Amino acid sequence: MSTIAMPAPDASILSRKDQIVAALAEAIGAEDVISDPVETRAYECDALTAYRCPPLAVTLPRTTEGVAAVMRVCHQMGVPVVPRGAGTSLAGGALPTADSVILGTARLRDVLEVDYPNRFIRVQTGVTNLSVSAHVDADGFFYAPDPSSQLACAIAGNIAMNSGGAHCLKYGVTTNNLLGVRMVLADGEIVELGGAQMEAGGLDLLGLICGSEGQLAVVTEATLRILPKPEGARPVMIGYDSAEVAGQCVADIIKSGLLPVAIEYMDRPCIEVVENFAHAGYPICEALLIVEVEGSEAEIEDQLGKITAIAQSLDPVEMRVSESLEESAAIWKGRKSAFGAMGQVNDYMCLDGTVPVSALPRTLRGIGDLAAEHGLRVANVFHAGDGNMHPLILYNANTAGDLERAEALGAEILRLCVEMGGCLTGEHGVGIEKRDLMGNQFSESDLEMQMQVKDVFDPNWRLNPTKVFPLPASETRRNRA
Amino acid sequence: MSALLTPANEAELAETVADAAASHTRLRIRGGGTRSVIGQAIETDTTLSTDRLTGITLYEPGSLNMVVRAGTPLDEVTSALATENQHLAFEPMDHRGLLGSNGTPTVGGMVAAAISGPRRLAVGACRDHLLGVRFVNGRGEVLKNGGRVMKNVTGLDLAKLMCGAYGTLGILTEVSLKTLPRPETACTLAFPGLTVAQATDLFCAALGTPYEVSGAAWQNGTAYLRLEGFDLQVRNRATQLQARFRDLDSDRIEGAGHAALWRDIRDLTAFQGRDDTLWRLSLKPTDAAPLTSHLHDRLGAEASLDWGGGLIWLSVPAHHADPAPVIRDALAPYGGHATLIRAPEDLRRSTPVFQPQAPALARISEGLRARFDPDHILNPGLMG
Numbered sequence: 093m094s095t096i097a098m099p100a101p102d103a104s105i106l107s108r109k110d111q112i113v114a115a116l117a118e119a120i121g122a123e124d125v126i127s128d129p130v131e132t133r134a135y136e137c138d139a140l141t142a143y144r145c146p147p148l149a150v151t152l153p154r155t156t157e158g159v160a161a162v163m164r165v166c167h168q169m170g171v172p173v174v175p176r177g178a179g180t181s182l183a184g185g186a187l188p189t190a191d192s193v194i195l196g197t198a199r200l201r202d203v204l205e206v207d208y209p210n211r212f213i214r215v216q217t218g219v220t221n222l223s224v225s226a227h228v229d230a231d232g233f234f235y236a237p238d239p240s241s242q243l244a245c246a247i248a249g250n251i252a253m254n255s256g257g258a259h260c261l262k263y264g265v266t267t268n269n270l271l272g273v274r275m276v277l278a279d280g281e282i283v284e285l286g287g288a289q290m291e292a293g294g295l296d297l298l299g300l301i302c303g304s305e306g307q308l309a310v311v312t313e314a315t316l317r318i319l320p321k322p323e324g325a326r327p328v329m330i331g332y333d334s335a336e337v338a339g340q341c342v343a344d345i346i347k348s349g350l351l352p353v354a355i356e357y358m359d360r361p362c363i364e365v366v367e368n369f370a371h372a373g374y375p376i377c378e379a380l381l382i383v384e385v386e387g388s389e390a391e392i393e394d395q396l397g398k399i400t401a402i403a404q405s406l407d408p409v410e411m412r413v414s415e416s417l418e419e420s421a422a423i424w425k426g427r428k429s430a431f432g433a434m435g436q437v438n439d440y441m442c443l444d445g446t447v448p449v450s451a452l453p454r455t456l457r458g459i460g461d462l463a464a465e466h467g468l469r470v471a472n473v474f475h476a477g478d479g480n481m482h483p484l485i486l487y488n489a490n491t492a493g494d495l496e497r498a499e500a501l502g503a504e505i506l507r508l509c510v511e512m513g514g515c516l517t518g519e520h521g522v523g524i525e526k527r528d529l530m531g532n533q534f535s536e537s538d539l540e541m542q543m544q545v546k547d548v549f550d551p552n553w554r555l556n557p558t559k560v561f562p563l564p565a566s567e568t569r570r571n572r573a
Numbered sequence: 574m575s576a577l578l579t580p581a582n583e584a585e586l587a588e589t590v591a592d593a594a595a596s597h598t599r600l601r602i603r604g605g606g607t608r609s610v611i612g613q614a615i616e617t618d619t620t621l622s623t624d625r626l627t628g629i630t631l632y633e634p635g636s637l638n639m640v641v642r643a644g645t646p647l648d649e650v651t652s653a654l655a656t657e658n659q660h661l662a663f664e665p666m667d668h669r670g671l672l673g674s675n676g677t678p679t680v681g682g683m684v685a686a687a688i689s690g691p692r693r694l695a696v697g698a699c700r701d702h703l704l705g706v707r708f709v710n711g712r713g714e715v716l717k718n719g720g721r722v723m724k725n726v727t728g729l730d731l732a733k734l735m736c737g738a739y740g741t742l743g744i745l746t747e748v749s750l751k752t753l754p755r756p757e758t759a760c761t762l763a764f765p766g767l768t769v770a771q772a773t774d775l776f777c778a779a780l781g782t783p784y785e786v787s788g789a790a791w792q793n794g795t796a797y798l799r800l801e802g803f804d805l806q807v808r809n810r811a812t813q814l815q816a817r818f819r820d821l822d823s824d825r826i827e828g829a830g831h832a833a834l835w836r837d838i839r840d841l842t843a844f845q846g847r848d849d850t851l852w853r854l855s856l857k858p859t860d861a862a863p864l865t866s867h868l869h870d871r872l873g874a875e876a877s878l879d880w881g882g883g884l885i886w887l888s889v890p891a892h893h894a895d896p897a898p899v900i901r902d903a904l905a906p907y908g909g910h911a912t913l914i915r916a917p918e919d920l921r922r923s924t925p926v927f928q929p930q931a932p933a934l935a936r937i938s939e940g941l942r943a944r945f946d947p948d949h950i951l952n953p954g955l956m957g
């Protein structure tokens with residue numbers, strides 16, 4: 093039914109399942125190995141649910157040494173390993189193959205060290221994103237990257253996908269907040285990069301690991317930068333009757349020197365669904381912006397004054413500054429429920445292309461045209477401050493051929509993003525979803541250089557081998573394994 | 574016989590490198606020549622200069638992005654940004670005074686050497702503002718990575734790898750940088766008469782407040798806390814911080830002298846024109862006091878601090894022939910690292926300039942170099 097190909101599993105591995113499972117059980121204990129086909133089903137997909145395949149086995153080690161033991165077994169027995177955090181990837185990054193062992197971080201849940209004077213926290217990577225902030229909240233600190241999936245997703249997946257969130261306009265994405273990792277190489281060797289100090293010496297291997305989608309190593313511990321919480325925050329909601337003008341408003345705010353923590357954007361199709369669902373009091377218009385600033389009350393007042401002046405000069409159809417915590421919550425409620433609300437009324441595919449902020453209006457128009465050509469509807473809700481778009485392609489999973497049409501439209505939209513000077517994925521990763529589009533952004537030599545980097549870390553291509561790189565490009569390497 | 578190669582554009586540069594690879598000619602890569610003494614000495618007669626790869630190819634202030642060829646003088650970038658009231662927020666230091674070098678720093682050299690300054694503490698380093706690169710690897714292939722946008726997880730992040738590789742993985746031909754608006758106002762609180770221990774206590778406390786301190790440095794017994802932003806914000810926060818640290822004497826520095834103060838801190842004016850050896854140490858702020866006090870006792874070393882105590886500049890009197898073992902032994906328990914920045918030529922040849930790496934990391938780095946530059950022709954040996 094679906095269009096993304098996966099290679100046939102290695103029959104020799106499937107036939108050795110019992111030996112492999114036995115070796116894994118011996119390495120970390122049978123209680124941390126799952127091989128029953130009923131139970132491995134729970135790991136058959138991530139949040140890209142159109143693609144499913146139960147793995148050969150699942151391992152859930154409790155320590156870095158346990159991870160190393162699993163890696164050694166898989167190395168010796170020639171078995172591919174798919175690292176997995178919480179399985180919320182929207183790109184199929186954690187999708188297993190039938191001949192692979194899932195290496196899950198679910199039992200790597202300890203907070204190892206909290207240091208407020210030096211402002212860092214050290215955790216095992218199975219902890220959820222939100223629990224990191226929760227752990228330091230009472231002491232007035234937080235961990236900045238805040239993907240909307242933060243209740244569920246693990247730091248492991250955040251590092252692998254270089255995840256962002258609504259607040260990264262000001263605070264950056266995962267790579268800007270990651271100080272160090274402990275990780276296990278394909279052959280089981282344990283390596284440390286960076287640490288509590290602000291800079292690591294030598295080549296920036298930490299920068300390379302972040303966003304590497306489980307291609308280079310399994311990350312088991314992370315040192316994360318924590319920040320003191322701001323005194324307060326308050327949003328303003330601004331509606332326009334044209335995408336161009338809303339885009340102009342975003343550019344003007346950014347140029348003015350204000351650094352809002354978030355500038356979120358919703359278009360008419362999205363506003364209509366969300367308003368119906370959350371009753372946030374949104375005006376029904378072409379483009380709605382939510383701009384949030386932080387600071388003391390006086391500072392917030394001052395910055396919101398500057399923002400409303402900019403917005404006013406562009407003639408909004410509506411503008412509402414939140415005057416209370418309740419109003420702020422109401423304004424955010426709609427935005428935060430956008431994906432859920434959309435899911436209630438329609439199946440949708442969530443894209444993640446990024447374009448330069450100046451290209452937002454042109455890209456939105458282009459998306460509208462492409463959608464019309466394909467006879468599908470697209471709703472847009474995204475982080476406008478950094479140009480990270482999330483077009484939601486609406487389709488019907490029960491209509492034969494609809495998913496394929498949605499995927500075809502998705503591919504064209506992402507190609508448009510690249511044409512506009514942007515990229516295929518801002519924060520969700522390539523996984524299997526955008527694997528075959530990589531040629532639109534990179535030349536053959538660009539991809540070859542990246543694959544050579546993988547060769548250094550994982551010479552036998554055992555780590556998540558069917559992701560990120562187009563299958564034909566990686567074929568020789570995968571078959572060599 | 575020494576040769577100077579000056580390719581006129583990226584294609585010519587790629588050809589030049591391919592030729593050099595074919596003939597196993599080692600290349601010393603030169604941007605502006607202002608940071609030439611950083612790194613291990615390179616043994617070669619052939620210099621490849623990026624002099625002619627100049628020009629800003631794209632600047633969109635509303636997208637906070639500039640794309641610029643690697644040989645472009647940094648001054649040209651800074652002036653172009655100033656006309657739009659923007660800047661490179663990571664505040665790259667100028668090494669000329671410190672290293673006694675001439676020439677003009679280039680954008681490529683800044684990225685290759687991963688140069689940041691005091692504001693790194695608040696906004697991140699050069700690598701955090703590097704959005705994309707074009708470069709030529711040691712086979713003479715033109716490659717690109719990253720792009721023009723702040724959020725990008727498309728493929729492996731080779732741009733990070735190029736930043737701080739000192740040209741050993743490839744020659745940058747073009748870089749794409751995040752630009753940011755300049756703050757409207759700034760104000761610095763100066764706290765005189767503090768020891769390193771008192772200063773780092775102050776820094777740790779101040780950086781634990783929500784006031785977004787954008788510079789925290791200590792020199793000659795005075796600690797400085799910088800606040801930047803809108804007028805009301807800066808005044809507000811300065812008052813809050815002075816109230817919070819009212820047990821300490823403090824002065825406000827604003828207006829005319831303010832920019833000069835942070836230029837001096839950034840460029841280490843206090844350590845210029847000396848015959849000492851100069852080291853750059855990176856470690857946890859709370860380890861700064863015990864470490865500097867130990868090295869003062871052992872070597873008579875003088876320190877200054879930046880990044881809230883996370884960066885130590887250490888000046889070691891010239892009569893110590895090779896202080897590296899003492900410094901690195903002292904650092905070992907803290908897990909930090911030390912780089913030799915300024916030293917006589919013979920010391921640079923005999924001692925590791927960069928912190929020796931754990932064997933696994935050294936092996937990975939070596940493996941990467943072998944893939945990017947199989948003939949070992951790009952700044953060979955510079956990173957050890």
Ligand SMILES: Cc1cc2nc3c(=O)[nH]c(=O)nc-3n(C[C@H](O)[C@H](O)[C@H](O)COP(=O)(O)OP(=O)(O)OC[C@H]3O[C@@H](n4cnc5c(N)ncnc54)[C@H](O)[C@@H]3O)c2cc1C
Pocket residue numbers: 138139174175176177178179180181182184185186197217238239240241244245246247248249250251252253254255256257258305306307309310311312431519520521556
């Ligand atoms: C409703 C919803 C909202 C979302 N919102 C956002 C958002 O706002 N911003 C955003 O950036 N993303 C968002 N995502 C995407 C997703 O949550 C992120 O990509 C997240 O970081 C994945 O984390 P995970 O722990 O679930 O990883 P998984 O899905 O388990 O894995 C993701 C990738 O990481 C690799 N990996 C996992 N563990 C390791 C490890 N230990 N070592 C090496 N590699 C590893 C996997 O192999 C895979 O390639 C959203 C997803 C959903 C479903």
Ligand SMILES: Cc1cc2nc3c(=O)[nH]c(=O)nc-3n(C[C@H](O)[C@H](O)[C@H](O)COP(=O)(O)OP(=O)(O)OC[C@H]3O[C@@H](n4cnc5c(N)ncnc54)[C@H](O)[C@@H]3O)c2cc1C
Pocket residue numbers: 601602603604605606607608609610612613614615616620623643644678679681682683685686739740741743744745746952955
């Ligand atoms: C006659 C003469 C003799 C010299 N002898 C020596 C010697 O024996 N040993 C020695 O070490 N130096 C020597 N130098 C200095 C030498 O020029 C520099 O080491 C080298 O060129 C570094 O460039 P830079 O510092 O000028 O560039 P900067 O612009 O200051 O660059 C800093 C670093 O980045 C690298 N770099 C610059 N631009 C790029 C780019 N576009 N892409 C990738 N990397 C880049 C540089 O190689 C350098 O490592 C000599 C110079 C001259 C003129």
